[in-house]
Amino acid sequence: MAxxxxxxxxxxxxxxxxxxxxxxxKGIEYEAIDEDLANKSPQLLQYNxxxxxxxxxxxxxxxxxxxxxxxxxxxETWKQNPILPQDPYERATARFWAKFGDEKVLPSIWGxxxxxxxxxxxxxxxAMENLKLLEEQxxxxxxxxxxxxxxxxxxxxxxxxxxxxxxxxxxxxxxTQEKFPLLFGWMQNFAAIPMIKESFPPHDxxxxxxxxxxxxxxxxxxxxxxxxxxxxxx
Amino acid sequence: MAxxxxxxxxxxxxxxxxxxxxxxxKGIEYEAIDEDLANKSPQLLQYNxxxxxxxxxxxxxxxxxxxxxxxxxxxETWKQNPILPQDPYERATARFWAKFGDEKVLPSIWGxxxxxxxxxxxxxxxAMENLKLLEEQxxxxxxxxxxxxxxxxxxxxxxxxxxxxxxxxxxxxxxTQEKFPLLFGWMQNFAAIPMIKESFPPHDxxxxxxxxxxxxxxxxxxxxxxxxxxxxxx
Numbered sequence: 061m062a063x064x065x066x067x068x069x070x071x072x073x074x075x076x077x078x079x080x081x082x083x084x085x086k087g088i089e090y091e092a093i094d095e096d097l098a099n100k101s102p103q104l105l106q107y108n109x110x111x112x113x114x115x116x117x118x119x120x121x122x123x124x125x126x127x128x129x130x131x132x133x134x135x136e137t138w139k140q141n142p143i144l145p146q147d148p149y150e151r152a153t154a155r156f157w158a159k160f161g162d163e164k165v166l167p168s169i170w171g172x173x174x175x176x177x178x179x180x181x182x183x184x185x186x187a188m189e190n191l192k193l194l195e196e197q198x199x200x201x202x203x204x205x206x207x208x209x210x211x212x213x214x215x216x217x218x219x220x221x222x223x224x225x226x227x228x229x230x231x232x233x234x235x236t237q238e239k240f241p242l243l244f245g246w247m248q249n250f251a252a253i254p255m256i257k258e259s260f261p262p263h264d265x266x267x268x269x270x271x272x273x274x275x276x277x278x279x280x281x282x283x284x285x286x287x288x289x290x291x292x293x294x
Numbered sequence: 295m296a297x298x299x300x301x302x303x304x305x306x307x308x309x310x311x312x313x314x315x316x317x318x319x320k321g322i323e324y325e326a327i328d329e330d331l332a333n334k335s336p337q338l339l340q341y342n343x344x345x346x347x348x349x350x351x352x353x354x355x356x357x358x359x360x361x362x363x364x365x366x367x368x369x370e371t372w373k374q375n376p377i378l379p380q381d382p383y384e385r386a387t388a389r390f391w392a393k394f395g396d397e398k399v400l401p402s403i404w405g406x407x408x409x410x411x412x413x414x415x416x417x418x419x420x421a422m423e424n425l426k427l428l429e430e431q432x433x434x435x436x437x438x439x440x441x442x443x444x445x446x447x448x449x450x451x452x453x454x455x456x457x458x459x460x461x462x463x464x465x466x467x468x469x470t471q472e473k474f475p476l477l478f479g480w481m482q483n484f485a486a487i488p489m490i491k492e493s494f495p496p497h498d499x500x501x502x503x504x505x506x507x508x509x510x511x512x513x514x515x516x517x518x519x520x521x522x523x524x525x526x527x528x
Binding site: 110119122124125126129130132133136137148149151152155156159160193 | 344353356358359360363364366367370371382383385386389390393394427
């Protein structure tokens with residue numbers, strides 16, 4: 061039987077990109093289905109009845125939801141170019157930082173770009189602390205995974221894609237070469253990998269989208285946390 | 295070299311219990327170190343400098359934090375009595391429900407017991423929906439893992455341990471045999487497994503603790519969400 065691999069995502073979904081990168085890393089052909097979240101397809105609702113969100117991978121008719129669960133599924137299903145290392149301790153370390161990215165880095169950074177005043181100041185402090193921890197993880201390494209990208213790189217890849225968009229739209233600066241040289245270098249190295257670069261949504265289109273979100277929700281893009289956090293939508 | 299396995303937890307930590315259960319399931323001897331969270335040991339801070347929280351597993355000097363990461367580490371390190379199934383799709387399903395438990399079930403149930411009025415009402419609605427989804431998962435099965443307990447059972451095991459305590463302290467009822475017969479049955483079956491039963495913290499001591507928390511933070515135990523959610527502490 062020929063394998064059928066479908067990926068439900070949106071054109072700009074940073075969580076969808078994780079599945080895209082994992083599939084590309086494995087060299088798996090797939091059909092991409094870009095959803096309109098304002099008008100979700102019956103297929104999406106059928107395949108992810110619990111969260112009703114992208115991304116959803118459908119492999120030979122079987123749906124898998126939650127981006128990090130999808131990435132581990134892809135890694136376990138197609139063995140070439142491993143995303144997780146073999147050693148259990150290294151696997152645990154990769155999972156720890158992937159989780160840290162979603163639970164600490166993402167909300168704090170998003171808060172910096174969506175809050176004002178004292179709340180923003182506090183979140184900036186948290187974001188800087190979290191980024192410092194990531195910076196330390198990159199000591200002596202090209203990627204979080206070592207010489208090549210792994211689970212934590214895929215999980216944190218949204219930084220390489222989105223930080224420059226948020227910085228450009230808001231005028232705020234967060235990850236500079238001066239403050240976080242290793243993390244800044246990692247973003248460059250990550251984004252320079254051809255299969256990563258080619259999968260990034262068009263920068264101009266992202267800028268337009270986030271300016272529109274900012275105008276709708278300002279300051280500067282308040283409220284579109286729903287757009288960023290697949291787990292935090294009400 | 296003899297294996298050295300230490301587990302930093304608290305006497306009542308429901309996330310610590312996940313690691314306890316996984317170790318017991320594998321038949322691994324370990325040293326339990328019960329922390330006082332008001333006065334954390336230098337070892338805990340050294341082993342979990344990022345979150346400064348229990349549980350932390352230390353295996354031959356190497357620390358692993360985050361309870362679900364610890365459970366997967368234990369499963370990958372000691373192969374006997376697998377916690378996750380072999381099949382990638384079944385593994386993804388187990389991970390999905392474990393995550394659902396932490397991100398949806400836990401906050402909604404905790405909210406029911408810690409909020410009042412309209413907020414409580416809304417959270418009750420969410421909790422009932424979430425529990426209904428768990429109930430559906432148990433159709434034709436004894437455990438979420440099938441005939442024996444797996445990752446999702448270990449992740450959701452806090453329900454079997456804590457719901458009766460919260461119900462007794464608050465006078466509220468949530469998981470009744472009438473409303474959720476399968477989930478109610480699962481809690482009984484899970485709690486009846488000798489190695490699970492023997493690891494539950496003493497019921498009377500739990501009641502005393504939660505009454506004290508309730509008096510401190512009422513209504514009824516408001517504020518101690520920090521005690522329940524390892525990931526949600528400020």
